[in-house]
Amino acid sequence: MIEFKDAAVVAPDSGVPILEPTSLRLTERHISIIGANGGGKSTLVRLINGLVLPSEGSVEVEGLDVARHGPKVRRIVGFLFTDPSAQLIMPTAIEDVMLSLRRTIDKKDERADAALAALEEIGLGDRADVSVNALSGGQRQLLALAGVLAVTPRILIADEPTTLLDLRWRAHVGSLLRSLPVQLIEVTHDLDSAARAERTLVIDDGGVAFDGSPIEAVAFYRDLMFGRVSRRPSA
Amino acid sequence: MISMLGLYRPRSTPLHAAPAWFKVLLLVTLAITTVLVSDPVTSVGIMCACVLLLASTEPPAKATLYAMLGTLAVAGLSSGLHVWRGDYARAIDVAADLIGIVALALAVTCSTSMAAMLDFVSAVARPIRFLLPPETLGLMFALMLRALPEVARLYLESRMAARARGLDRSVRAVVFPTTTRSVGFALQLGQALHARGIAEEARERRRSRRAAPPGQPSRRRRRGRAGAAVGPREGVVPPASSMSREDAFALLAGHASDARPRDPARSQP
Incomplete structure (x- = not known):
């Protein structure tokens, strides 16, 4: 379970509020987060694994305070970024998965076997020794996901994971994420994907503008974007 | 653009089989030797050996050619200066040294994976x-x-x-x-x-x-065999949804066969 306790984020230099004090309990298996660009969606999810620390209040993951137990929390929470290029560190696919496995498998041979098996299972076996620069966008996102899943997280945060992908890869990566037996927190601009969640948050202007069922949330978001409603406190 | 990082190809050549430390040691030793030795015949001999070593690693042709052409241009300029001054022996020595070192460096790059280099x-x-x-x-x-x-x-x-x-x-x-x-x-x-x-x-x-007390093995050693650290973390009770790596990749495999695009391993968006 993820719990926000009046967590707020303020820009350190200017003092401008990025996220207003927010209290949430995220217990559902699939939660989607939608909202306009610059509204604070990424800041909200980055609080969950300590990429951003709250200026006020606290965030707890499975009872662990993120600010105090960052490394432990990051073993529980995997994070998938929008641009997989920035997430891939090693020059080839197999070496990147092996880098993730360094945490759990000490022997190099065993690590290589496990990484190759993982790549074969996601359909990238024949690309194992190919430079990550030579992979397509969809393949890179799958590789990034393989690197995250290799360390068996229980919560997966996906920050606009399909934004840079074409329709085919978007559908593939989206359905794959939804089927994983982890708690999935998905930030997305894809309203169809958002509507498939169990709960949806609409983030606007640094706060939670709506928190409820996906169908209602998407309708509210459309109205909000076209100026038919104004922001209201969370339901 | 050709990335130098894409030069490594898994092969079964002797240089691929050699450990990374040996290859780096060979590179450093030969680099020092070529700088110290100013005999053009020796330099040309070392250069030939290095080029043969590079060829033995079966490098990707295009990228290697680009790298070597650039080196040849620099070597041509450097030796041209010595030829202009009438020092022909020095011209051959400088060009051979440069080509030899770059060829050997490429041979090491082509035959050593990043993981092996990282471990080294x-x-x-x-x-x-x-x-x-x-x-x-x-x-x-x-x-x-x-x-x-x-x-x-x-x-x-x-x-x-x-x-x-x-x-x-x-x-x-x-x-x-x-x-x-x-x-x-x-x-x-x-x-x-x-x-x-x-x-x-x-x-x-x-x-x-x-933190390991004196006389006791470190946590890493206590943990023992590879993979022993996988599993529930200290102080955290795994929920029912906790999955193993095998489960996760089995799911990925299911999707790869059922829902993936026609040929995701080859398709280019």
Whole structure:
């Protein structure tokens, strides 16, 4: 379970509020987060694994305070970024998965076997020794996901994971994420994907503008974007 | 653009089978020898041996050719200067030295995976582990190599964008976006490292080794065989939804066969 306790984020230099004090309990298996660009969606999810620390209040993951137990929390929470290029560190696919496995498998041979098996299972076996620069966008996102899943997280945060992908890869990566037996927190601009969640948050202007069922949330978001409603406190 | 990082190909050549430390030692030894020896015959002999070694690794032709052509151009310029001064022996020596060292460096690059090099750098850095965790140093090395093609890509994109705006000759229109986007990439990469907990792992290992009481093995040794650390973490009860790596990849496999695009391993969006 993820719990926000009046967590707020303020820009350190200017003092401008990025996220207003927010209290949430995220217990559902699939939660989607939608909202306009610059509204604070990424800041909200980055609080969950300590990429951003709250200026006020606290965030707890499975009872662990993120600010105090960052490394432990990051073993529980995997994070998938929008641009997989920035997430891939090693020059080839197999070496990147092996880098993730360094945490759990000490022997190099065993690590290589496990990484190759993982790549074969996601359909990238024949690309194992190919430079990550030579992979397509969809393949890179799958590789990034393989690197995250290799360390068996229980919560997966996906920050606009399909934004840079074409329709085919978007559908593939989206359905794959939804089927994983982890708690999935998905930030997305894809309203169809958002509507498939169990709960949806609409983030606007640094706060939670709506928190409820996906169908209602998407309708509210459309109205909000076209100026038919104004922001209201969370339901 | 041809990335030098894509030179490595898994092969079964003798140089591929050789350990990374041996190859690096060979490179350093030969580099020092070629600098110290000024006999053109010896230099040409070493150069031939290095080129043969490079050929034995079956390198990717196009990338190797580009790298060698650039080296030949520099070698031609350097030896041309000596020829102009009438020092023919020195001209041959300089050109052979340069070509030999670059050929051997390419041979090492073509036959050594990044993981092997990372392990080697980590092992070499062990004596200074009190200053810097070896894993972190190895990671820094990998990140440096990772950044090179990315910065080159950003430069090319910035140059194209400048051209599209009719700013072909403006250095500022290319340098500024390249610099700012490079910094942005570095920040993203840093966040990704943080999110994957990679550098933290090195720090934690160092802490746990320090914390191990005298006479007792470190946490890493106590943990024993590979993979023993996988599983429920201290103080955290795994929920019912907790999955093993095998479960996760079995699911991925199911999707790869059922729902993936026609041929995701080859399709190019």
